[in-house]
Amino acid sequence: MPTALITGCSSGIGRALADVLKNAGYQVWATARKTEDVAALNAAGFKAVQLDVNDSAALERLAAGLEELDVLINNAGYGAMGPLLDGGVEAMQRQFETNVFAVVGVTRALFPALRRSKGLVVNIGSVSGVLVTPFAGAYCASKAAVHALSDALRLELAPFGVQVMEVQPGAIASSFAKNATHEAEQLIGEHSPWWPIREGIRARAKASQDNPTSATDFAHGLLKAIQQSKPPRLLRLGNGSRVLPLMSWLLPKGLLESGLKKRFGLDTKL
Template sequence: MDDTKIALITGCSSGIGKALMQEFLHNHIKVYAGVRNVHSLQDSEHQVLTPIALDVTKEDDIARCAEEISRRHGKLDYLINNAGFAAMGPLMELSTEQLERQFHTNVYAPVRLTQALLPSLKAANNAKVINIGSVSGILTTPFSGAYCASKAALHSVSDALRLELAPWNIRVITVQPGAIESSFGDNSLASLDGLIDDESEYAAFKPQIEARATASQQNPTSTTAFARQLTAQLLSQPSDVIRLGSGSWILPWMQRWLPTPIRDGILGKKFGLK
């Protein structure tokens, strides 16, 4: 086994995942870039970059990815669970399929990937598992309940893994971004397509629902700046929980210091629910 550092980053086709991929390559780390379609990385050729077909909701893809990394390197130094999905809208309007996809992508997949790659992580003898959560997992906001719940669950999963993987010298780090420039807003809006029609109980709230879906793109931190700051921390001595990006302090502050009635009053007024 050589000294080359190996990383697997999921969700590399755009946004945070692609920016982290580029920063890790810049730091001479060999990157396996997980994407659902490898052609999405045609503009990112690099001598230590290996695009790998990985739909994190498919068991066969996870098994194939873990086997390839184990066979070719025998270890994995960094696992970055970044791939995510946001099912926006009122909980009363979401289908079982949407709820299942929300948790399958944001919660079950990071656990399954960590399970499948555990032998390679143990072999690295100082590996790091980085779970990309969200400040939305700290304070739940209206019309994003499923997404907020999935990120809160991921934070809880990270807390458990941080303790359970310590005997093998595997660090588990939770990243909680604020507003980061990406296609997240567009994808969130797309998830609303057909959800709120004229017959919906929430038809009158459609502008507020759409505003919540795109909230992360209001005065966001650039993905480049975010990825540069995060990578610098991950490659040195990172904290167990890292918060970065525009507004990353606001929701945690509200959750910690404001009584529930006051928080509800602020959020209710903002989203027209009073």
């Protein structure tokens, strides 16, 4: 029975992936931060593990229990929304710790098990790493970093028979927008220079749920790619996952920026 480990399985993409891989015959190690989420995963028949992906000691304990690992899916992450200067360096550090640094930390900890199995690393990026939008600068930058790290890891792990696939989802039905809105609301206040256009910030936080693809459909698409003899280097799944990067590449930069300014209320003087 092949073994898969998925981070961030409390809901959304992570939970859907855990369900789909389990039904496909994988032994699924499903991780989550909160005790109640771990209990729910355990009750559902997964090898549930409480894990903060930034906790190096917890990662060492996890690695000690895994002899072999066929598939590692680095899914844990969140979206920090709001003006870059309102959030500042501290907000960016939090964003990068979970979305970027943890990708390296988790993969490094589980590399021995992946090497023994000649396994596959799947990094969940985003089309936001290709088409950068306002009020999501830290998130977009983190996903652009995931793209660069995935390319580097693919080259560096090749001698060991370990493959790397990056996935860039489009709009996927999940709690992402709810969590992103919560993050944004922590920054939105009358002290902000962007207070007069706060609805643009809220609109960006909710944008990921515009006509989303279901998480289950996304998970089935990813499973199909994982099971290929040569998994693709880059996989785009979900509504907008192909159109948005195409827009970024083909549209003149000035025209694209004008459209984004209008969409998010930045075509005004403050």
